[in-house]
Amino acid sequence: MRTFMSEKPKLKSSRCQGLNLRFYEKESLGFLNGNWLAEMPVFECCSTSPLLFFSGSMEPAFHRGDLLFLTNRIEDPIRVGEIVVFRIEGREIPIVHRVLKIHEKQNGDIKFLTKGDNNAVDDRGLYKRGQHWLEKKDVVGRARGFVPYIGIVTILMNDYPKFKYAVLFLLGLFVLVHRE
């Protein structure tokens, strides 16, 4: 996790380039890369937003490169078993894990605990120091559906910068050739 975070500036630029590539290839979809270990802005468009998996904490259900579709209806109750996307205060990184425990009061105040399917322990180690529970305000979205493997190109571009440059180069070449 630490090495990934130190690569933040690199990730920013490759993510923007990933965006541009995407817009070139698929003009209608405005989607963004989101992940477990690096920065991620989330666009709320048409009440669903897609999010890309960068880590293996929810395997074997979801793998790196899978694209997840979310909804973020506030009125949806948080219940155990649901896959929620949440942000820890002070961190921009969103995490996509399953709800393990909830304690909800009569007035709707809820506190809950999460855990990645592939992790041995719950997420308390990931929360802010002194924080034992998550609250509604930490939730970014609820997982509703997904498409596998779509984001693998972006993952490869993050992991192997040479690949990214190769793709950009080829794309540039393609544009030039077509211009003529």
Place this chain on the structure above:
Amino acid sequence: LRKNVEDFTGPRERSDLGFVTFDITADILNGKNDWQTFIFDWNVKQLFLYLSAEYSTKNNALNQVVLWDKIMLRGDNPRLFLKDMKSKYFFFDDGNGLKGNRNITLTLSWNVVPNAGILPLVTGSGHVSVPFPDTYETTKSY
């Protein structure tokens, strides 16, 4: 779907900790249509099964705790026949709401993970209500 349990509470720090042992006999079928079909159709990659306990306490109107979960991959037998299972996760209450709580409902549910598409949560039919005793156990080993 049948579950049988035996349980007792133990004090831990300041919150109640419940211990539950259970048996599960289940047949996971796809009951979405009028007929019962095999759950692992062409678009089902795996099922994430979980046994959750739901109850009310003085402090909290609704509490849900996952006691146990299992990933069932396509190709695994959809029949479960588990005996004397111990909960995988600590059954802590947020306070002391387990002592003397007569109505803890255990239900088996699962998240269908498709190869691609929607991720539905399904609750199995059949559930079991268990009571917790009025006293704490300090000496019993689990």
